């Protein structure tokens with residue numbers, strides 16, 4: 140198949156392109172390099188790399204069978220730095236990706252997020268939970284534009300019969316995350332490797348469920364091929380506190396870094412755990428890589444980066 144991936148030079152997008160390319164598909168990779176790098180996705184036959192901003196109308200010559208819309212900065216640091224670009228990627232970008240899918244008769248999967256659940260009042264979070272978000276908070280450029288992208292995807296399906304899926308991805312980590320990304324796993328690994336104190340926000344008792352990138356990529360591809368049209372959670376339902384994550388990182392790196400507490404981020408969700416019942420039933424999805432194994436795999440890349 141001929142497959143368009145937006146956000147292809149980023150963390151998730153580049154792993155997704157690698158998996159699709161390995162399966163023998165031709166890839167049209169789009170990215171504006173705002174948070175990604177083409178180094179993540181080296182040139183090769185069967186891969187076309189286009190440096191474009193998908194908030195502007197996008198054109199592709201020839202047939203397109205599938206579109207994955209993954210373009211969007213995704214870390215709280217980016218939400219503070221470039222909130223308008225974040226909102227644009229998930230509104231105008233989603234609009235353009237959906238129009239391209241409509242024009243080409245392609246199935247599209249929209250990358251949404253567990254952030255649509257906000258600071259959830261229900262745990263674990265099933266797809267049927269509507270969420271608890273702040274429309275004008277520090278994360279709203281992301282949460283609310285992702286919610287809009289879901290609504291727009293549903294509108295295209297209703298009005299034009301578009302073949303579209305929505306994946307709500309929970310915290311995912313792995314090689315190629317930026318060291319200065321601001322998300323917990325790369326930040327903790329980076330500090331541990333530098334033997335610097337590990338900054339845990341607030342009391343550290345807030346929870347997250349961390350999924351290794353290979354598990355999520357496999358689930359995203361399975362969702363694409365399933366034809367499923369409603370939102371679907373993907374991630375890992377092994378829930379840990381942020382303090383437990385810091386301890387796991389210390390163990391994985393053999394670091395002697397102490398843990399220090401820093402002020403909690405405003406609107407930081409207290410808990411986050413996917414209900415994966417639907418993904419298991421629909422796709423036979425099962426996260427296979429636990430935190431210890433996943434951290435070790437991520438670490439091997441981190442050490443390479445630090446040495447360079």
Ligand SMILES: NC(=O)c1ccc[n+]([C@@H]2O[C@H](COP(=O)([O-])OP(=O)(O)OC[C@H]3O[C@@H](n4cnc5c(N)ncnc54)[C@H](O)[C@@H]3O)[C@@H](O)[C@H]2O)c1
Nearest residue numbers: 146148149150151171172173174175192193210211308311
């Ligand atoms: N990693 C996670 O834990 C996670 C969780 C939930 C959802 N997601 C979603 O998955 C997608 C990828 O996230 P990631 O973690 O790989 O982040 P990332 O920052 O590594 O990748 C995002 C990519 O999109 C590109 N991009 C941003 N705006 C663009 C635009 N307007 N036009 C073209 N390219 C643009 C960036 O340059 C980057 O390469 C995002 O949509 C994100 O919201 C990720």
